[in-house]
Amino acid sequence: EKILGLIGRNIAYSRSPLIHNTACDLLALPYVYTIFNIASADLIEPAIAGARALGIAGLNVTTPYKTTVVPFLDELSPEAASIGAVNTIVNNNGHLAGYNTDIAGFAAPLRPYAQRIKGNPVSVFGNGGAALAAIEAFRIFFHPCCVYLFVRDSAKASAMLENYVHRDIVTLCLIEELFSGESGAIAKIQRSLVIVNATPIGTAGRQNETETSILPLDTELLHPDHIVYDMVYNPLFTPLIKAAKASGAATISGIEMLLGQAARSFELWTGKEMPLEQVRAVLINNLLS
Ligand code: SKM
Known part of the structure; x- marks a missing residue:
């Protein structure tokens, strides 16, 4: 199984594991998406080095580290560069590319x-x-x-x-x-x-x-x-x-942006289109329960 995950601080609330793991289950893709809670900004450099060395397939980045990660990546997409913030990292055999799918x-x-x-x-x-x-x-x-x-x-x-x-x-x-x-x-x-x-x-x-x-x-x-x-x-x-x-x-609703950015990150990591309607239904169900 390949590993995907979210780095951020105090992020237990995140619905990204639900979104991505549901999509991977629906498409029978061999990925698991997990939470990497990082307590302080000075741990970002070793965390990124670790992700590179361990072959973590991809990462989302959330608050407060979207700008912190930038200097530790090998390449930035134009839209990530324009606002100096990355929310998606793709690991291509140790080469880390940063994207911004929030936009x-x-x-x-x-x-x-x-x-x-x-x-x-x-x-x-x-x-x-x-x-x-x-x-x-x-x-x-x-x-x-x-x-x-x-x-x-x-x-x-x-x-x-x-x-x-x-x-x-x-x-x-x-x-x-x-x-x-x-x-x-x-x-x-x-x-x-x-x-x-x-x-x-x-x-x-x-x-x-x-x-x-x-x-x-x-x-x-x-x-x-x-x-x-x-x-x-x-x-x-x-x-x-x-x-x-x-x-x-x-x-x-904010779930549309959450799903919109997730679908684009998912495609960058897996090359597959996220089954959006089914994932939206699972997310809404979770938020209402
Ligand atoms: O940009 C997104 C990030 O990819 C995931 C996320 C979340 O799980 O709460 C929120 C946004 O920062």
Whole structure:
């Protein structure tokens, strides 16, 4: 059996083993996908060296190591290089190639709306790697004229954007201004065709979650022309998805991105197409139980 796995920190929650092991069972492929919990960033270099030496066939990488792994790989795909983040490693006889399937995985469920999105502004909430993957996906697949990036901490967001080659498509906006009713910020949300939550806000069982912090924005601002995309997938129906549905907006659940990136990683490792409908059914069942 060949070994696949996920490296990250505190990742027992991950549904990636379920997704990939289900797909391998369905296709009778000789792989097993496991969790490699890595406690600190200084263990990444030896972990990658170990994966190379042991012939681990492939890895996913999740928070907080998507940029940490980059210097230890032999090759980067163009989209991984553009945002400096890797979520998929393929081991070809000791040669490690890094990819980023979050970008295309994010874009996949937006494809049916492509004609509507092109040329329109979109809003993304968050200042981490997930937000950057979404921004790059809009740039590559939908050419919106601009992305409004709503953040709480503009210093952190500016630091993140500093390393991003295409930062000129991003306009930094403050979440505070939205909550204090600043008209410019509100107009940006109202003009946006897609609203993306790339923060962990709304995730089940998060520490210190209060009534007012389960939503990234005042959902009164949502309207039926919006497409609301929540990257959070647990719970399946997040507070944002529920509010968006109530306002008549189209909604995309975080499981679509999770499945989208997984399907692309799976194909890079196995050369086979993931049986998406069956895997989605198993995942939904698991999240609802
Ligand atoms: O990019 C993905 C990663 O491949 C797997 C994952 C997970 O299992 O939670 C989340 C994302 O970071």
